Amino acid sequence: MSQQIPTFFLGDEYFIDEKVSFLKFTNEYKVYNELGVQIGAIKQRMTGWHKILTLLINKAMMPFQLEITDVNDQLQATITRGWTFWMSKIIVTDPNGAEIGHIKQKFKFFKPTFLINDPSTGENIAQITGDWKAWNFTIKNATGEDMGKISKKWAGAMKEIFTSADKYNVSIDPNYAENNKKVAIVATAITIDMVLKESK
Numbered sequence: 325m326s327q328q329i330p331t332f333f334l335g336d337e338y339f340i341d342e343k344v345s346f347l348k349f350t351n352e353y354k355v356y357n358e359l360g361v362q363i364g365a366i367k368q369r370m371t372g373w374h375k376i377l378t379l380l381i382n383k384a385m386m387p388f389q390l391e392i393t394d395v396n397d398q399l400q401a402t403i404t405r406g407w408t409f410w411m412s413k414i415i416v417t418d419p420n421g422a423e424i425g426h427i428k429q430k431f432k433f434f435k436p437t438f439l440i441n442d443p444s445t446g447e448n449i450a451q452i453t454g455d456w457k458a459w460n461f462t463i464k465n466a467t468g469e470d471m472g473k474i475s476k477k478w479a480g481a482m483k484e485i486f487t488s489a490d491k492y493n494v495s496i497d498p499n500y501a502e503n504n505k506k507v508a509i510v511a512t513a514i515t516i517d518m519v520l521k522e523s524k
Contacts, residue, residue, distance in 0.1 A: 330419070332364050332392070332400045333507045338494040338514050340366070351518045355392075364394045366515055390515050401511040403427075403519070414519065415443075416508045425449070425508025427519075436520065440512055442505070450509045456520060459492060463513060465500070472496040474513055492517065 337358035342351070353366040369389045390403040398419070405414045416425035423443040430437040438452040447466070454461025454474065463472035476492045494513045500506055512519075 329502050329504065329507055330394070330400045332394050333510050334502060335363065336496045336498045338363075338496075338510070339491065340494065340514055340517065341491045342517070351521065353518070355514060362395055364392060364400065365397075366518065367391050367393065368518060388518075390518055392511055392515070401507055403511060403515050416440075416511050418504065418507065424504045425512065427512055429519075438512060438516070438519075440508055449505045450512075452513060452516065461513075461516065463496070463509065470497070471500050472509075472513065474516060 335357055339356040339358070339360075341354045341356065343354060351366075351368045354362055355364040355366060357363050367390070369391055387404070387406045389405075392400045392402070394400055400419060401424075402417045402421075403414060404417065414427035414429070415423055416427065418424050426441045426443050426446075428439045428441065430439065434455060434457045436454065436456055439448055440450040440452070441448050449466050450471070451464050452461050452474070453464070459474075459476045461474035462470060463474070465471045472495055474492060474494050494510065496506070496510060496513075
């Protein structure tokens with residue numbers, strides 16, 4: 325199973341940079357590694373009728389689809405949510421459309437929690453919990469051990485490259501196994517800003 329993991333997900337550091345444009349209906353982000361080299365992008369796919377509905381209906385109720393691609397625009401993973409009225413399930417799929425993770429959201433005042441579960445067994449594989457206002461999240465594995473973080477605070481060379489508060493870093497413990505569970509966890513972590521925006 326480990327040999328099937330896309331190269332994009334073999335890294336341990338992801339720097340997410342939102343692409344800002346006026347009058348946009350969809351969100352788009354560029355993804356960089358720790359050297360400041362772009363390794364991919366996150367794009368929101370939306371049909372024409374969907375764009376029209378966003379003007380009429382609360383977007384928190386509407387479906388969304390986020391695609392993670394590499395620098396060659398090859399699909400790496402997709403995060404999808406259907407129509408919802410309250411905390412619906414979000415599905416993570418691989419490039420072939422196979423489900424590799426289910427995400428359930430739980431919200432406490434400014435402290436969202438994302439439970440990432442195995443689609444076959446329903447067992448929890450990770451949990452992302454944080455303070456949305458301070459933009460500080462912790463990623464824990466199934467046994468409750470810290471295995472990563474999401475933050476807008478980091479040191480090193482990337483601090484010089486990214487100075488805007490709109491950008492954030494996902495850091496994964498390099499000892500974590502390289503398998504499809506990591507794909508589901510990283511996919512959830514790097515798209516967290518978009519998921520939160522679409523769920524507000």
